[in-house]
Amino acid sequence: MQEQPRTPWREDLPLMDFIENQELNWDYVLVCKSTSLDSTEEQKRGHYFSVLQKKGFRIKKVRDGKVTFYGVRAPKDIFNKYVRLLRNPDKGHTSIEDPVSPTSRIRIVHFILHNTAVGFKGKEEKLQDLINAKVFEAAFPLHTRKDETREGLKKSWARWRDIIYVQPIEEIRAYYGEKVALYFAWLGWYTIMLLYAAVVGLIVFFYGFAHFDNSQISQEICTANNTLMCPLCDQNCPYWPLSDTCTYAKVTHLFDNEGTVFFAMFMAVWATIFLELWKRARANTVSGWNLYNWDEDEEELALELINDPECVIKKHEHSYWRSMAVLLGAAVVIAVLIGIAQALVIYRVVVTVSFMRSSCEFVREHANTAAVMSGAVLHYLTIVIMTKVNRVISTYLCNLEKPRTFTERENSFTIKVFTFQFVTHFSSLFYVAFFLGRINGYPGNYVRIAGQWRLEECHPSGCITDLFIQMCVIMFLKQTLSNFVEYLSPYLSYKCRLVKERKCKVRGEDGSEDSAAECWRANYRLGAVHVFSLFDEFLEMVIQYSFTTIFVAAFPLAPLLAFLNNVLEIRLDAIKMTRLQRRIVPRKANDIGIWLQVLEAVGVLAVITNGLVIAVTSDFIPRLIYLYVYGPCASKNTEGINCFSGYINSSLSVFYTKDFENLTQVLQSPRYTNIAECRYRDYRSSDDYSFSTQFWHIFAARLGFLIVFEHLAVCIKFVAAWFVPDIPQRVQNSNLEMKKDHLLEELSMMPEESDDILKAGSPNSYSDFLMDDRVIERSTEV
Structure with missing residues (x-):
C-alpha cells in the first residue's frame, strides 16, 4: 500500500466567521x-x-x-x-x-x-x-451545557420524582436519535403491558394462598406421621416420616394449583398481544418521524460516498467454510455451557448428600431446600462470569462472518450473544423442570453419577417448588445486584474522577480561559460508552422477558417482579445516560431490529415450555387422573367425601427394604428400627418394581394434554396476531397520501408534451392532429 503524503496539519486555521459561541x-x-x-x-x-x-x-x-x-x-x-x-x-x-x-x-x-x-x-x-x-x-x-433539549430531559425524564410520568419520547429522539428513542418507547410499552400480567399473576398467587391450609393433599402429608419414606442417600441416611415435609407441601400448593393452567394460557396470549400491539405503536411512532420507509443501506452508501466519492463499496460476502466454522464454534460453546449446567447438578447432588449426613437435625430436614438455594446462587455466579466470556466468543465468531454493515454486525452479534446467554441462564432451569426426579431410578436400582452419587429426587408433593426457588433466587439476584452495579459503577467512577480533577480552568494554547474546552473537559469526566451500549440494555430486558414468559407457570409472581424492576430501570437508564455517561452516537432506526424476531421466538418457546411445565413438572395431570379414574369420586358417589382423599398414598410406591443393595448402610435410628418397607415417589408395582397401569394412564394423559394445550395456545396466538393488525389503518392511509403527493410533485416537474407539439405546429382538429406527419415522425423517433 502506497503511503499517503504527509502534509503537516495547521493549528492556526481560522474558524468559520459565523461562529460566536x-x-x-x-x-x-x-x-x-x-x-x-x-x-x-x-x-x-x-x-x-x-x-x-x-x-x-x-x-x-x-x-x-x-x-x-x-x-x-x-x-x-x-x-x-x-x-x-x-x-x-x-x-x-x-x-x-x-x-x-x-x-x-x-x-x-x-x-x-x-x-x-x-x-x-x-x-x-x-x-x-x-x-x-x-x-x-x-x-x-x-453533551453541551446550554442545550435546551438536554436540560428538558434532565427536568422531565432523568429524575426519580418523574417515575410515574410518561416518557418524553420526542425529546429523547431529538437528543439521542431514533434508535435510543425506540428502545425507551419499547421499554415503556413493555412495562405497561407487564402491569396487566402482574395483576393476573397476583390473583393466581392469592388464589393459592387462600387455600394454603385447606388443600387435602397438604393435609394428608402433614398428618402422615406413620408413612416412612426411603432414605435420600446411600450411607448414614435414615428413614423419615412424610409429615416432616408439611410446610414444603403447603408452599408447593401456592404455585401448583388449578390457576396454573389458566395463567400459563393467559401468558401465551399476553405475549402475542404485547408484540402485536407494540408493532402498531411502533408503526404510529416511526410514521410520525417520516421513517416508515427509511432504507439503512441507502443511508450508509450515501455516507460512504460523502466521505470518499472514489470509495470501493464493500460487497456482501458469504463463505460456506466460514459459516461452518461459526456453527461448529457455536456448538462447542453451547456444549460447554450445558456441561457447566451438569456440573451444577453434580454440586447439588453432593451438597444434598453432605447435608443429609449432618449431625444437625435441622440441616438434615432442610437438606434439599438448602442444596437448591445454594445451587441457585452458584448458578447466578456462573451467569456473571460466563456473560463476559460469551461476549468475547461472540465477537470472534461475528468477525469470522465479515458482515458488511454495522446493522448486519449488530444482528449477528445479537443472535450469538442471546443464544449463549439463554443457554447459560436456562440450562439449569430446564434440568430442574423436566429431568429432576425422573431419571434417578428407584430404591435398589438408583442411577448414580460416576457410580457413586445418586441423582436428586423430587419432593413427594412435586418438583415445581424446586423450579420456583431456582427462578426466584436467580431473578431476584439478577435484578437487584445488576441494577445496583449498573447504576453505582458509573456514579462512583464519575465522583472519583471529580475528586481527582484539578479544580482549575482549562486554558487554550495562548493561555486564555476557554469555555469550549471547559465543556470538553466536563464530557471527558463522564463514563465512556461503546458501540454496543444500547445492546446491553436490550439484552438485559429480553432475558428478563424470557424469565417472565417461559417458566411463568411455576412462578406467577415473575411479571410483578419484572414490572417493579422496569419502573426503576427506566429512570436508572435515563439518569445514567443523561448525567453520568458521555453522549451516545445517535443512530436512525425504524424498528427495534433483530430483537423483535428474538421476542417472537421466545414467545413460541414460552408456549412449549409452559405446556411441558403443566404436563410434566406440575402434578396437575396426576391429580386429574386420580380425580376421575382412581379416586373416591370416580364411582360418582361424592356425598361427604373429598375427591382427593388418598391421593398421596396413591402417588407413593412401596419398596421392600430387603431389596436394598446394602441394607447395612441405611442408618437405623432409635425411632425407626426393623423397617420392612418404605415409600418413594413413583408409580411402580410392589412386586417387580415395573411401571404400574396408573403410570401409563398418567403418561398418556400428559402427552394428550401437551398436544391439546400447545395446539390451542398456538391457535390463539395466530388468531390474536390476525385480529390485531401490525399497521394501523391511519398509518397505511397516511403512507398512501404521502406516496400520492410525491408522485404528483414529480409529475408537476415534468415538461408538458402538448406545449412541444403546439410549438411544432397546431393542427386544426383532433383528426388533423393525428395525421400530422411531424407528430408521427416524433413518435417514431421516440
Whole structure:
C-alpha cells in the first residue's frame, strides 16, 4: 500500500466567521495523553488531522496538563451533500445554519471520523485502530451545557420524582436519535403491558394462598406421621416420616394449583398481544418521524460516498467454510455451557448428600431446600462470569462472518450473544423442570453419577417448588445486584474522577480561559460508552422477558417482579445516560431490529415450555387422573367425601427394604428400627418394581394434554396476531397520501408534451392532429 503524503496539519486555521459561541460549535472531541512532538503517536495524530483538514474539517487543540483535547467541526458542504443524496431526510427538524438535525450531524461526523484511513509506514489505520494503538485515548460527541433539549430531559425524564410520568419520547429522539428513542418507547410499552400480567399473576398467587391450609393433599402429608419414606442417600441416611415435609407441601400448593393452567394460557396470549400491539405503536411512532420507509443501506452508501466519492463499496460476502466454522464454534460453546449446567447438578447432588449426613437435625430436614438455594446462587455466579466470556466468543465468531454493515454486525452479534446467554441462564432451569426426579431410578436400582452419587429426587408433593426457588433466587439476584452495579459503577467512577480533577480552568494554547474546552473537559469526566451500549440494555430486558414468559407457570409472581424492576430501570437508564455517561452516537432506526424476531421466538418457546411445565413438572395431570379414574369420586358417589382423599398414598410406591443393595448402610435410628418397607415417589408395582397401569394412564394423559394445550395456545396466538393488525389503518392511509403527493410533485416537474407539439405546429382538429406527419415522425423517433 502506497503511503499517503504527509502534509503537516495547521493549528492556526481560522474558524468559520459565523461562529460566536465556541461551546456550541464542535461536533466531536478527540482526547489523548500529551507526548513529545517527535513521538510516533504525535506523528500519527498529525497525519490523521492533516487528512481531515483536506476534507475541510476545522481542528482546535487545547492542552490540559497531561491531557490534550482536539475539537473537530465538519464543513457545511458535507451536510448539504447528505440532504441532496437522501432528499432531505430531516425535513422539519433543521434550520438555515444547519441543513441537518443535530443527531444526524453527529452521526455523519462519527461515520467520517471512523472511516477516514491514513497511511503510516505502509500501514493503513482508521480511528478505531488509532485508539487501540493508544494514539488517541477517547473520541466522543458532546453533551453541551446550554442545550435546551438536554436540560428538558434532565427536568422531565432523568429524575426519580418523574417515575410515574410518561416518557418524553420526542425529546429523547431529538437528543439521542431514533434508535435510543425506540428502545425507551419499547421499554415503556413493555412495562405497561407487564402491569396487566402482574395483576393476573397476583390473583393466581392469592388464589393459592387462600387455600394454603385447606388443600387435602397438604393435609394428608402433614398428618402422615406413620408413612416412612426411603432414605435420600446411600450411607448414614435414615428413614423419615412424610409429615416432616408439611410446610414444603403447603408452599408447593401456592404455585401448583388449578390457576396454573389458566395463567400459563393467559401468558401465551399476553405475549402475542404485547408484540402485536407494540408493532402498531411502533408503526404510529416511526410514521410520525417520516421513517416508515427509511432504507439503512441507502443511508450508509450515501455516507460512504460523502466521505470518499472514489470509495470501493464493500460487497456482501458469504463463505460456506466460514459459516461452518461459526456453527461448529457455536456448538462447542453451547456444549460447554450445558456441561457447566451438569456440573451444577453434580454440586447439588453432593451438597444434598453432605447435608443429609449432618449431625444437625435441622440441616438434615432442610437438606434439599438448602442444596437448591445454594445451587441457585452458584448458578447466578456462573451467569456473571460466563456473560463476559460469551461476549468475547461472540465477537470472534461475528468477525469470522465479515458482515458488511454495522446493522448486519449488530444482528449477528445479537443472535450469538442471546443464544449463549439463554443457554447459560436456562440450562439449569430446564434440568430442574423436566429431568429432576425422573431419571434417578428407584430404591435398589438408583442411577448414580460416576457410580457413586445418586441423582436428586423430587419432593413427594412435586418438583415445581424446586423450579420456583431456582427462578426466584436467580431473578431476584439478577435484578437487584445488576441494577445496583449498573447504576453505582458509573456514579462512583464519575465522583472519583471529580475528586481527582484539578479544580482549575482549562486554558487554550495562548493561555486564555476557554469555555469550549471547559465543556470538553466536563464530557471527558463522564463514563465512556461503546458501540454496543444500547445492546446491553436490550439484552438485559429480553432475558428478563424470557424469565417472565417461559417458566411463568411455576412462578406467577415473575411479571410483578419484572414490572417493579422496569419502573426503576427506566429512570436508572435515563439518569445514567443523561448525567453520568458521555453522549451516545445517535443512530436512525425504524424498528427495534433483530430483537423483535428474538421476542417472537421466545414467545413460541414460552408456549412449549409452559405446556411441558403443566404436563410434566406440575402434578396437575396426576391429580386429574386420580380425580376421575382412581379416586373416591370416580364411582360418582361424592356425598361427604373429598375427591382427593388418598391421593398421596396413591402417588407413593412401596419398596421392600430387603431389596436394598446394602441394607447395612441405611442408618437405623432409635425411632425407626426393623423397617420392612418404605415409600418413594413413583408409580411402580410392589412386586417387580415395573411401571404400574396408573403410570401409563398418567403418561398418556400428559402427552394428550401437551398436544391439546400447545395446539390451542398456538391457535390463539395466530388468531390474536390476525385480529390485531401490525399497521394501523391511519398509518397505511397516511403512507398512501404521502406516496400520492410525491408522485404528483414529480409529475408537476415534468415538461408538458402538448406545449412541444403546439410549438411544432397546431393542427386544426383532433383528426388533423393525428395525421400530422411531424407528430408521427416524433413518435417514431421516440
